[in-house]
Amino acid sequence: MKYLSRNRTAVPLIVIFLGLAVLIQYWFDREGFERLQQGKKLKYYKTDEGVHLIPSPPVLKSLSAGLDSILAEFLMLKSLNYFYQYAYSGRDRGYQNRLYSCVTELNPYYFTAYRYGGYFLEGPFRMKTDAICSFRKGTASLSRPDLVLSPGWRHPPENEREACIRKEYEPSEQAAKLMLETAVHYFAYLKDNVKGAEICRYGQRIFPRFAGYFLEKEAVLRSEAGQYRLVMDIWQRFVEANKHDPEKKAAGIYMIRKYTSLHSIDILSDRCKQYRSERGSNPDSLLRIARPGECIDGFGDVFMYFRKTGDVYSRTVQKEDIEAQRKLYVRKAKQLHKSNGSYPVSLKQIVFRKHEYIHIPFDEDFRYDPATGTVGLPLGFGRDICRLMFRLASAEFMYASSTGRFYSEGSIQALVSSIPDEEVRAAAESLLSAFPLYRIGFIPDAKPFGLYAASEGKGTYIMKGAGPVYVRSDIHSIASWPEDMSHWKEAAR
Amino acid sequence: MVIRSIAKVTFLESLRNKTLYILLLFSFVYIILAKTLGYVAPTTDKEKMLIVAGLTGMTVFGFIIALFTGMSLIQKEMNERTIYTILSKPVDRYQFILGKYIGLMMLFVLIVFLMLMILLGFHLVSGGEIVIEFFYYALLLVIELSVVTTVAIFFSLLTSPIFSAVATFCLFVAGNAMETIFDRVLYIHHANWLGRWLIIGIHMIIPNFYNFNISNEIINHYSVPPVRVVLAGVYGILFSGIFLYISVLIFEKKRLK
Numbered sequence: 164m165k166y167l168s169r170n171r172t173a174v175p176l177i178v179i180f181l182g183l184a185v186l187i188q189y190w191f192d193r194e195g196f197e198r199l200q201q202g203k204k205l206k207y208y209k210t211d212e213g214v215h216l217i218p219s220p221p222v223l224k225s226l227s228a229g230l231d232s233i234l235a236e237f238l239m240l241k242s243l244n245y246f247y248q249y250a251y252s253g254r255d256r257g258y259q260n261r262l263y264s265c266v267t268e269l270n271p272y273y274f275t276a277y278r279y280g281g282y283f284l285e286g287p288f289r290m291k292t293d294a295i296c297s298f299r300k301g302t303a304s305l306s307r308p309d310l311v312l313s314p315g316w317r318h319p320p321e322n323e324r325e326a327c328i329r330k331e332y333e334p335s336e337q338a339a340k341l342m343l344e345t346a347v348h349y350f351a352y353l354k355d356n357v358k359g360a361e362i363c364r365y366g367q368r369i370f371p372r373f374a375g376y377f378l379e380k381e382a383v384l385r386s387e388a389g390q391y392r393l394v395m396d397i398w399q400r401f402v403e404a405n406k407h408d409p410e411k412k413a414a415g416i417y418m419i420r421k422y423t424s425l426h427s428i429d430i431l432s433d434r435c436k437q438y439r440s441e442r443g444s445n446p447d448s449l450l451r452i453a454r455p456g457e458c459i460d461g462f463g464d465v466f467m468y469f470r471k472t473g474d475v476y477s478r479t480v481q482k483e484d485i486e487a488q489r490k491l492y493v494r495k496a497k498q499l500h501k502s503n504g505s506y507p508v509s510l511k512q513i514v515f516r517k518h519e520y521i522h523i524p525f526d527e528d529f530r531y532d533p534a535t536g537t538v539g540l541p542l543g544f545g546r547d548i549c550r551l552m553f554r555l556a557s558a559e560f561m562y563a564s565s566t567g568r569f570y571s572e573g574s575i576q577a578l579v580s581s582i583p584d585e586e587v588r589a590a591a592e593s594l595l596s597a598f599p600l601y602r603i604g605f606i607p608d609a610k611p612f613g614l615y616a617a618s619e620g621k622g623t624y625i626m627k628g629a630g631p632v633y634v635r636s637d638i639h640s641i642a643s644w645p646e647d648m649s650h651w652k653e654a655a656r
Numbered sequence: 657m658v659i660r661s662i663a664k665v666t667f668l669e670s671l672r673n674k675t676l677y678i679l680l681l682f683s684f685v686y687i688i689l690a691k692t693l694g695y696v697a698p699t700t701d702k703e704k705m706l707i708v709a710g711l712t713g714m715t716v717f718g719f720i721i722a723l724f725t726g727m728s729l730i731q732k733e734m735n736e737r738t739i740y741t742i743l744s745k746p747v748d749r750y751q752f753i754l755g756k757y758i759g760l761m762m763l764f765v766l767i768v769f770l771m772l773m774i775l776l777g778f779h780l781v782s783g784g785e786i787v788i789e790f791f792y793y794a795l796l797l798v799i800e801l802s803v804v805t806t807v808a809i810f811f812s813l814l815t816s817p818i819f820s821a822v823a824t825f826c827l828f829v830a831g832n833a834m835e836t837i838f839d840r841v842l843y844i845h846h847a848n849w850l851g852r853w854l855i856i857g858i859h860m861i862i863p864n865f866y867n868f869n870i871s872n873e874i875i876n877h878y879s880v881p882p883v884r885v886v887l888a889g890v891y892g893i894l895f896s897g898i899f900l901y902i903s904v905l906i907f908e909k910k911r912l913k
Contacts, residue, residue, distance in 0.1 A: 225833035232871040233712040236705065268836075272876035 217261060220268035227269060235270035238262055239279075246283050260284060260293050267300060277301025277341060281348060295352060298345035340366075340373055347380060356388035382418075391426035395419055420461030424477040427457060431466065435473040445473040496536040506536035658747050662755025666729075667762045676721060680767065683717035687775050691782070703784050704875055710775040711871045714797060718768060719828065722801040725763070726808030727821050729756050730907070750904045757805065757900060764801045768794050789874045792885045799892035800868040804828060806899035807863070813906045831865040834858065863895040 217223070217238075227234050242262035263280035266273055280297035343366045350359035363381035367374040382397040402415035434452040439445050449458050449468045458466055460477040467476040500506050531537070670676060690709030730753070733739040742752060772794045776786055807827055811820035838859045867888045870880050 221836050224836040226829070227832065228829045229715060229832045229865055229869050230712055231869070232875055233708050235872075236708050270872045270876070272872050272878055274876065 217258075217265065220261075220265045223265050224268050231269040235266045235273055235276070238266045238269070239273070239276055242266065242276075242279070263297060267297075274301065274341070278344070281344065292352075295345065295348050298341055298348055301341045301345075340370060343370075343377075347384070351384060351387075356384040357390070360384040360388065360390070360393075386422070389429065391422045391429060394422045395426065398422065423461035427460060428466070428475045428477060431457065431468075431475045432473070435475070439473060449475070492531075493537070500536055506533050508533050658751045659755040659758065662742075662747070662752060663758035663762065666756050666759025670725065670759065670763045673725075675724070676763075676767075679717055679721050680770070683713055683771055684774055686713040686717070687771065687778065691778060703779065703782055706778060706782065707775075707784075708871070708875050710778070711793060711874065714768065714771045714775065714794075715800075715869075715871075717771070718764070718797055718801050719804060721767060722760075722764065722804040723808055723821055723824055725760055726805035727812050727817050727824070729760065729805075729809055729812065731812050731817050749907050753809070753900065753904050753907055757802075757809070760805055761798070761802055764798050764805075768798050768801070787874075787879075789870065789880050792880055792882075793870055793874060796868040796870065796885060796888055796892070799889050799896070800865060802896045803863050803865070803892050803899070806896045806903065810899045810903045810906070813903055813910065827862065828865060831863050832869075834862055834864055835866040864891075867891055 218226070223234070224231060239262075242259060245259060245262065260280075263276055263284070266276040267280070270276070277297055277300060281294045281301075284294040284297060343362060346362045347359045347366075350356065350362065360381045363377040363384060366377035367381070370377065378397060378401070382394050382401075385391075385394045385397065398415050398418040402412055402419065405411035405415060431449060431453060435445060438452055446452050449466060460466055462477075464477065468474075496506050687710045690706050690713060693705040693709050730739075733742070739752075743749065772790065776790060780786065804824060808820060808824045811823045814820070815823070838855055870884075872878075873880050
């Protein structure tokens with residue numbers, strides 16, 4: 164300080180140097196910022212090279228030099244990032260497994276890693292055996308080493324099993340929970356969902372703290388086992404437990420309605436089967452086998468019934484898959500917008516494998532606006548579902564995309580017979596007689612739209628010799644057919 | 657009496673070392689910043705990251721301090737020629753080494769205690785619970801640093817300071833790795849008899865630093881049996897004694913120019 168006060172040039176020099184340093188720093192920051200922005204405009208995908216550089220678990224452990232716990236935490240973080248980024252994109256599944264192996268090798272007490280490993284590997288990655296391995300590894304690592312369970316501990320009588328679990332519970336509650344989870348996943352793997360659900364129920368009793376978890380797991384397993392009545396009870400309990408939480412309550416009520424529908428479908432299908440075995444044919448209508456009120460599903464909608472096969476469907480339950488798919492597309496489009504600065508040009512650019520999620524409908528069925536990123540209901544809403552159904556039902560119904568309704572063969576014939584234009588009517592009748600109904604659909608978004616027959620899944624016009632046939636989208640107001648349809652005829656020719 | 661005097665002087669001299677304060681400052685800042693790691697923690701247990709990073713910081717900074725002070729403990733005296741003044745008095749060479757070592761140990765106890773207090777203070781402020789395992793960790797860390805110091809002294813008497821630092825670091829890494837290598841070779845890969853005995857031999861000779869590490873148990877809320885701490889402590893003291901004894905033997909024979 165003394166030197167600074169004596170030397171007059173020192174202070175300005177320091178200020179100048181500091182100012183220059185600040186300027187240079189500003190330049191670095193600005194350059195970096197620009198590069199960052201340019202990088203964001205580049206491709207959405209990251210290269211795999213960055214994420215795959217990880218040695219085998221024992222090598223990593225050997226090289227960790229005692230810093231294994233913090234390394235385990237960072238790798239766990241990396242595994243979560245990898246999962247949320249690539250779980251549905253069909254990336255390297257083994258890498259996810261490797262990450263969990265590294266984490267548990269570095270920190271054998273990492274309870275969460277065993278659990279996440281089990282769930283994530285089993286879920287989207289479909290690595291069931293590795294998932295069970297993860298649970299078993301956790302059970303083995305966290306349990307008491309002196310405790311040796313008999314190989315058939317999953318199957319012993321109730322009291323013996325309880326004793327086993329309690330033994331585990333004493334040193335570590337988490338180890339005991341992992342043990343039960345292993346059993347649950349083991350049975351799920353064997354497709355023995357009922358036994359898995361029983362273990363879950365047992366878990367609720369012995370672990371009150373984890374009761375919610377085991378309750379939800381039981382619901383899933385019972386649902387897969389087709390025990391809808393019990394699933395309804397579980398969701399009823401869920402609603403009662405969450406009566407002060409409107410969102411959870413609404414979700415619970417929705418699930419009750421869904422499983423009520425599925426339960427009713429089971430009952431009606433069984434009765435239909437019984438009817439067929441007694442009389443040799445399916446009932447003409449559901450009313451013949453259903454008691455009053457049974458024709459309506461949990462959402463208040465009438466069941467669809469296919470006479471030739473005796474199948475019963477709930478429209479609402481199937482719609483939910485489509486809605487879930489739509490929401491997924493919206494979410495993915497938003498993610499791309501956030502990372503790229505613009506929405507994808509087409510839904511096909513969104514990366515996840517269709518077979519990993521919901522099979523139908525496909526991306527081209529959705530209405531998509533690249534400017535706003537909005538995804539609407541499918542253009543041929545339910546067309547693929549119906550195509551499948553129609554094959555099953557031997558062409559009894561037809562689906563109109565614009566009205567979202569199903570029409571039977573009889574109602575279509577009535578519609579066609581009421582066409583005032585003789586030429587059009589004749590063409591429609593010949594079309595109906597020439598093709599099975601499931602191959603005939605409505606041209607989407609054409610008002611009035613034409614009947615066409617689907618040829619090998621491609622919507623080509625089939626107007627062979629019959630000329631164009633047009634019906635109005637609103638078939639209920641059949642009386643108001645347009646007077647002049649000549650321009651439509653011309654357009655079709 | 658002589659040993660006590662040398663230890664006291666070494667301790668006070670170390671306290672005047674500015675490098676030590678810089679490292680200590682870094683360690684404190686690191687422990688404080690470890691709190692922010694909780695925001696990126698993969699689990700809902702945000703406090704876990706503070707503990708994980710805090711304990712790791714204690715080990716890393718403790719190791720660095722032990723390495724550099726141990727490495728320069730004798731070399732510095734020799735370079736500055738002060739060792740001649742000391743040894744010209746009625747002081748045995750073993751007393752000199754022992755006094756230096758004890759002085760350093762006092763320093764380590766102080767450093768580890770300070771770092772632990774800062775970590776626990778933050779942990780308490782964040783609503784965490786203090787368990788006995790934290791103190792076990794600190795105790796084992798002091799013993800671990802004692803082994804590192806004796807290894808560094810041993811190598812510094814044999815070679816140059818830089819090489820002794822490198823050799824100590826390598827031994828530390830190898831000591832941590834042997835646990836895994838031993839497990840793998842013996843129980844998983846089923847090596848042949850030569851490989852087995854080689855691995856067993858190396859595993860027994862090299863100090864296993866992994867024995868002092870109980871951070872995994874602490875961060876996952878597992879209790880550590882006191883017998884394990886006692887055994888690890890005895891193990892560390894034994895190895896410190898071995899390296900210190902060898903160092904004394906070398907130093908006794910060393911010709912001071």
